[in-house]
Structure formats: C-alpha cells, structure tokens
Amino acid sequence: MNHQTNRTLDPILEVQKLKKYFPVTGPFGRLGGIKGQVKAVNDVTLKLYEGETYGLVGESGSGKSTTGRTILRLTEPTGGKVLFQDKDIFQASKKEVRRLRKDIQMVFQDPYSSLNPRKRIGKILEEPLIIHTNVSKNERRERVFDILEKVGLGMEHYYRFPHEFSGGQRQRIGLARALVVNPKIVICDEPVSALDVSIQSQVINLLQKLQDDLHLTYLFITHDISVVRHISDRIGVMYLGNIVEEGRNEDIFAKPLHPYTQALFSAVPRTNRGGKRERIVLKGEIPSPLNPPSGCMFHTRCPFALEKCRIEVPQRKEMKQDHYVACHLYE
Amino acid sequence: MAAVKEVDRVRTIKASLKKQERQLFFRRFFANKLMVMGCFIFIVLGLIALIGPMLVSYDPYEMKVAERLNAPSGEHWLGTDEFGRDLLTRIVYGAQVSMGIGLIVTLISSILGLVIGLYASYYAALDHILMRICDGLMAIPGILLAIALMAALGPSPLNVIIALSIVFTPNIARIVRSSALVIREQTFIEAMHAQGASATRIIWQHIAPNTISPLIVQATFVFAEAIISEAALSFLGAGIAAPDPSWGNILQAGKLVIFKAWWMVVFPGLAIVLSVLGLNLLGDGLRDFIDPHSSGKKSK
Secondary structure, three states: OOHHHHOOOOOOEEEEEEEEEEEEEEOOEEEEEEEEEEEEEEEEEEEEOOOOEEEEEOOOOOOHHHHHHHHOOOOOOOEEEEEEOOEEHHHOOHHHHHHHOOOEEEEOOOOOOOOOOOOOHHHHHHHHHHHHOOOOHHHHHHHHHHHHHHOOOOHHHOOOOHHHOOHHHHHHHHHHHHHOOOOOEEEEEOOOOOOOHHHHHHHHHHHHHHHHHHOOEEEEEEOOHHHHHHHOOEEEEEEOOEEEEEEEHHHHHHOOOOHHHHHHHHOOOOOOOOOOOOOOOOOOOOOOOOOOOOOOOOOOOOOOOOHHHHHOOOOEEEEEOOEEEEOOOOO | OHHHHHHHHHHHHHHHHHHHHHHHHHHHHHHOHHHHHHHHHHHHHHHHHHHHHHHOOOOOOOOOHHHOOOOOOOOOOOOEOOOOOEHHHHHHHHHHHHHHHHHHHHHHHHHHHHHHHHHHHHOHHHHHHHHHHHHHHHHOOHHHHHHHHHHHHOOOHHHHHHHHHHHHHHHHHHHHHHHHHHHHOOHHHHHHHHHOOOHHHHHHHHHHHHHHHHHHHHHHHHHHHHHHHHHHHHHOOOOOOOOOOOHHHHHHHHHHOOOOOOHHHHHHHHHHHHHHHHHHHHHHHHHHHHOOOOOHHHOO
C-alpha cells in the first residue's frame, strides 16, 4: 500500500537467484546414484520492502511453496542468496538460523495438521516465547491473551484443544503462533486456500488489519488470483520455478505482459456478464520439472512462441518502472 | 484488579473444562465392557500380588512331608504340592514374582523402546543402525532368544528381567518408530522447525506425546507376553529356580504328578491364563478407547 515511499528504502529481504533442486534416486536410494533432478525452483530473484505484501502466484507445481520454505531454510537450498539484515541466511549457522526464525515466521496452508493435537492452545502459543525469549510465565500468558485478542479469539480459548476449533479459528491460531514473537516478515503459504470462501475473506481482512497494526511484511503465496489481487502491493507470477513477470498490482492487472500471465488472468471468473472477455486456453499440461523445456520454459505452451524461444533463455527486463518481464516478445 | 479477575475467570473455565473432560472419559471407559472386565482382572491380580502374602497363613517354603499332595480342602483351599506346601500360598507368592517381573520388563522395554524409536525416526543415520539391530533381534523367536540369553547369563530373577527386556524392546521400538515417522511428516512439526525449536524439544515435546497411545497399548501386550515368557522360562528350568515360587516352576513340578494331583497344574495354569486374558482384554479395549476411529467390533 505504501510502496511509493518504500522505493527509496533498502529491501527488508532480498532473494537472489534462489535455486532448489530435488535429487531423484532409484529404488536403492542414494546408493543407486542420482537419476536426475527436479528443478522445483530455478533462479528466483525478488525483493521484499518493509510493510508491503508481495503476492507470489502460479499454478500447482510452479515452485511457489518451495520458494517460501527454502527462504526459511526448512529445506536446504541448492544455490542462491537470501539477504536479511545484511546477512545471507543461506550462509548462517544452524544456531543463527534458529534465531532468525524469530523475525521471519510462517503461516501454513493446512489448519488441521499445523497444530499439535495433544497441546492446549495456550501451550501452543506460549512455545515460541519459550524458545525465543526468557520472559516469565505470567508475562508469557499476558502476551498470549494479547495475541489471542488481536486475532479475534478470546482467552476462554486458552485451555482448549485444537480439535475443538473450526478451520477458520485454527488458521487464526496458526497466525497467532506466528505473530506472538513479533516477527518482521510473515511468509503465508496459501493461508486461506483450505478455508470456506466466507471464512477466507474474514482471514484476509484479519491479515490486512494485523499488517497495519503490527507493521508486518508479507510474502503471500497463493494460486488464487482474486485473493492475490485483493491483498498484494506487488505480484510475482511463477511458472515452472521461474518468476516470469513481476510488477505492481495495478500495472500487472491493467496490462499483463507475459503470455502466461495473460492466460492465467483470463482464467479468472468475472462477475460482470456484459463485459467482453477473451479466454486464452493453453494447450497441454505444465511440463515436468524433471525435464524442463529448453530456452523459455513456457515455449511449449505459448501461443506466440518464436524460434528464438526454444533456444535462448529470456532475461528479465524492466518494461516500466517496477514492472519486469522475462519474455522474448518484448525486445 | 481487573487482571486478577480475568485470571480467576480463566481458572474457573479451566476447572469446568477439566470436569467435562473427566466425565466424558469415564463414560467412554465404562462403555467398553470387555475392557472394564480386563481391567478388573488385572487389578485383582495386582492386589493379590501386592497384599496377598499378608493374607495367607502358611509359609511358602515350609515343607510338611505328611501333607504331600493333599487334594483341595477346607484347610488347604487349593491343595498342597509334592513337599506338602500350601499351593494357594505358593501361587500368591508366585504372583508377586510373575507380575513383578512382567511389570519391570514392561517398564524397561517401554522406556528403552520409546527412546530408540524416537531417535531412530528423527535421525536417518541412526535409524539404519538401530533398526538393523532390532531386525536382528526380532529375527530370532522370542522365547528361543530368551532361553539363549538365560543360558549365557545364568538363572536368576535379575537375569530373567534383562533377557526379557532385550527380547521385547525391539517390538516397542518398532511401534514407536512407525508412529513417530507419521507424526514427523505433519505440518505442525514443520511449524515447530519454522519456529526455531531445537531437535530435543521437537522430539520430546511434540513427537513423543503423539506416540504414547500406541505405546501404551503395545505395553499391555508386552506385559502379557512377559508373564507367559517368564512362566515358560521357569517351566523349562531357565528362569526362577526352585524353592522360590513362580507360576512356571509350580507348573513344572505339577507336570510330574499330573495324574495324581490335577490341582498342581490347573491352578497355576489358571493364574497364567487369567492374567494374560485380563491384560489382552485391557490392551484390546485400550486400543479402541484411545483411537476413536477404529470400530469396537474388530477385536480378535
């Protein structure tokens, strides 16, 4: 919402050429040798500015969740850099990484399996405080009451078990767990896609309210274009482990440049029936990341593919201020 | 002041919740008749082992040659053995030995199995080493392994405990490991990693509590098996040595006089059957009680 002012600032988090390849092994595990690599994330570069929401969209298998998890080093990266507070997270020791996790928190997709079924809500929410701070028991409880209220729950929920809550409430608890240690950045990995539409909007409004109150920066990962349009300041579109287009919310929706972005956006159902709409239907399936296409990843399905697209990897170009695209059509 | 009131309110909420949970617990517990029966048998046998020796009036070691192999009567309720000792007294003292060994073996193998299973599930390298050792131990039939160990260690109650613990630990470790592997992949464990929790915290605070229920169920079966195995060892002369009473060696003594004194085999046999039956009923019931998804009908 305030990216104009942030343009002069340094980014709070900078991801440079992030790569994550998963080895594919035979029936004998690593003993049989590595048969190939799934290139889940291939060269992702993005910057997060303080107080903004960066929406990462793409279809399933495009590597958006892996990007989020790798930034937090929940899986070990194959290459690249993530700079946070002038430090490369990928170079940090295990101990430093654990400390860093106080500042970068994560909200998970599945509200049912992301809470320990054997722990009461109070215990779940106090745990991050036990790990990262050494405040007294009473103060911990105070802060938990505080955060419960902030996410729209009450202290009567303190002694309840996760199974006594609905999906939306559980997601609020997951959010409270991420926020109780006052992080700077929250990586939201599809936080609403497991919820009902009516609950989705509640949780999204809550996310926005908390962002304003607590000055949070979100990396918002989703496949839902309408959600990303509603919540994001800037958007990155991912395809097969690459960011193919990136820009401000208004710019990218007003004039999507990359053919994939155009196709993706044209698939969003619209409410005005009169308006003319062109539906771009892509041929085929998303190619296997085990054996990605040469040149531009998208050339196998692109309606405008040129000869060049098959050979040469397109570079990221700035078409307009803050609007980047990686496509040979814009030379 | 307001804060104090709030804390009070939270406390009352907690108390009422606890009460509700307790009521629900008892209702579900008593709904399963077989488990209640198993539990009852087990408690009665446990009480006999604990306070029985104070209630019987004979000495388990005192021999009276004149009263050898008397049939059950008002004086000797279960008859006497080949040395004229009161059989009821022998069986009651034997209960102490058999149940005691069963309990200690269960505790030791549960704790060891829990630790081995948890760490094996968490560290892949450790998994290979520990599980191959467990596989090796499990490849040998339990009773055979126990006899071999007893032959190596020599017969004594302590060695029975050591041998049976070695036999039953791999079982428990397997069960714990397999459920820990499932828990490990759940999102809340990843969430704890994302929180920056240490491995120890994740293993003991988050994985362990979720493996306890299958562990408890398995432990009751191990208890039953330990009682049978101890009886078998003593029967074969590799366990508790004679004059000390144990259900197994009373049975062995009875085998020699089986046509003259049926009570010498029937009553210790009954004691073994009852304790094992009680524990199996309890274990089966607990499995259904702890896991609400399994239907109550499929018990064996």
